[in-house]
Amino acid sequence: MIRKIDIAASEWAKAVLHLQLRSYAVEARLIRFLDIPPLQDTVATLQQCGEQFFGYIEQGQLAGAISYERTEKTVHICRLMVDPDFFRQGIASALIEFVCRKERDAHEIIVMTGSDNIPALRLYERHGFCVVERMRMPEGISMTKLVKWLGRYEGEGK
Template sequence: MIQRLENKNPEVAALIRQVFQASYAVEAELLGALDFPPLRRPLSDFIEIGNVFFGFFEHGELAGVIEIIPDTAVTHIQSLVVHPANFRKGIGSALLTYVLKRCNSPVFTVETGAENGPATTLYRKFDFREILQYDTDHGVRKVRFEKRRASE
């Protein structure tokens, strides 16, 4: 079940952060990153940010989260994380499908580490196209993907 998460609520924000921390620890390892800024994201950021969060619940537990910056022109997927206990269950695909159907913008963007095979495979499966690669100041090569809706 997917629902919007009230991240302004500190208890909900703490649950969101727990899933982020668990998922990003795995991603940092995948990328070989010794310094991975998403792991330093404080709880206050989840509470204060204006982004929109949707959560996937599995047996009453928060199993995955997608964070978006919605806009009429472009919806940016800021983060898509799944708790490692729930990897390979289709949760990332379900969250991505939900956002693609819910948001009406003609363009969607997302970034991930270039060496994050599971994420790049997921975005390509949904017809996202690579538009840019760049190196971060913390030593991670990133890739930006974009998906444009077909013209009606």
């Protein structure tokens, strides 16, 4: 079940932070950069980030979450995380599909991930996202930007 998370509530912020640390530790290992920003967050920074959060509840616990920001007709997925104990159960796919349905009047959905995070790249591509840019960050890691064009706007900006 997917539900809105009130990130201002300390119990939810703590649960999301716990999930985020577990999930992004896996990405950090995949991209060989252990200092990624999601691993630097605190309850306070999550509560102040301004993103909308939705959680996937499985077996009574927060198994996954997605957060995003919407500006006019663009949705930016900021975080997509699944607890490693729940990997490969379709949770990330369900969360992506949820945002695509919820924000179906947007023109595009944008996401960034580490270029060496092959499972994430494959996941987004399976959901219709296309690689539009690869960039080298000052820290030396490579990031990939993907975009999914929605509805009648598909293909605009390609």
